[in-house]
Each structure stands twice: as structure tokens, then as C-alpha cells.
Amino acid sequence: MLEPIYAVLDKVFGPLLVSTHPLWVVTISGIILGSFFTLVNYFLVDQEKMKRLQKLSKEFQKEWKEAQKAGDEKKLRKLQQKQMELLRLQNEVMKDTFFKPMLVTMPIFWIFFGWMRRWYTEVVVVKLPFNFFLADFFHKASSLHANELGYIGWYILTSMVVGQVLRKVLDMA
Numbered sequence: 001m002l003e004p005i006y007a008v009l010d011k012v013f014g015p016l017l018v019s020t021h022p023l024w025v026v027t028i029s030g031i032i033l034g035s036f037f038t039l040v041n042y043f044l045v046d047q048e049k050m051k052r053l054q055k056l057s058k059e060f061q062k063e064w065k066e067a068q069k070a071g072d073e074k075k076l077r078k079l080q081q082k083q084m085e086l087l088r089l090q091n092e093v094m095k096d097t098f099f100k101p102m103l104v105t106m107p108i109f110w111i112f113f114g115w116m117r118r119w120y121t122e123v124v125v126v127k128l129p130f131n132f133f134l135a136d137f138f139h140k141a142s143s144l145h146a147n148e149l150g151y152i153g154w155y156i157l158t159s160m161v162v163g164q165v166l167r168k169v170l171d172m173a
Contacts, residue, residue: 030158
């Protein structure tokens with residue numbers, strides 16, 4: 001089903017993939033997709049609502065700790081009612097936060113990784129100067145060693161850094 005899409009991607013980007021080191025291809029892909037996914041979240045998620053929820057959650061936690069410390073059972077009961085309202089708001093915000101952006105990003109994500117797998121399966125993108133403790137877990141059925149990252153590992157690290165920097169720049173919740 002995706003083969004025609006992969007064929008187009010191969011035709012457009014294949015020469016670049018053949019002539020460029022996988023480190024650069026995956027790094028640039030991580031920067032582009034990490035930025036794109038962060039911008040999708042920025043535009044599709046109500047940032048003010050997210051910030052308001054974070055503020056309410058912090059205030060609630062503070063009140064809860066103070067009431068527990070003071071042993072104020074009456075205040076704790078009132079806070080439990082407030083907690084129910086806060087949970088309802090959190091569920092509403094989480095639904096908006098995950099569902100809308102996921103409709104846009106998931107197809108792109110699956111197409112991209114399916115296509116990259118064709119080019120970079122079992123290819124070492126980065127060799128680390130140390131053994132990465134999670135690599136052994138993820139490399140069980142792989143020829144990669146604990147000090148080597150493939151395209152998925154390097155993509156995740158790259159896109160996470162780019163995403164976090166962009167979130168700070170855009171003042172996202």
C-alpha cells in the first residue's frame with residue numbers, strides 16, 4: 001500500500017541518501033520532523049489552556065500539601081472535590097493535546113520510518129564512546145552493539161533536542 005509513496009521518496013531523496021553519511025541524513029530529518037511536529041502541536045493545541053491547567057495543578061498540589069501538613073480533614077475533603085474538577089479539565093486538555101496533533105503527525109511518522117527502514121536497517125549511524133544502557137534492550141534482535149545507535153535512536157535524540165529548544169523559544173506549555 002505504501003510502496004508507491006516509498007518509490008517517490010526513493011526517486012526524490014535516493015541520490016542524497018546514497019551520497020551522504022547516514023549521520024547527516026538522520027540528523028537533518030530529525031531537525032525537520034522534530035520542528036514540524038512541535039509546530040503542529042503549537043498550532044493545534046490551545047497553549048493558554050495548557051498553561052492555565054499547569055498553574056491550577058501547581059496551586060492544587062500546594063494546597064493539598066499544606067492541608068496534609070496541617071491535618072485539616074475538612075479542607076482535604078473540599079480539595080478532593082476540587083480534584084475531581086481538575087481531573088475533568090485534565091482529561092479534556094489531554095484529549096485535545098494528543099488526538100488533534102496525532103491525526104496529522106502519525107501518518108507522516110509511519111511513512112517516514114517505514115521508508116527509512118528500507119535504507120538504514122542495521123546501519124550504525126552513531127558510535128558512542130560508551131555503552132548506552134537502553135541499547136542492549138533495543139538491540140536484542142539486532143547486530144548493533146550497546147555503543148551504537150541506528151537511525152531510530154539517533155532520530156529520537158535529535159528530534160527531542162530540537163523539539164525542546166523550539167518549545168522554549170515558542171514558550172509552549
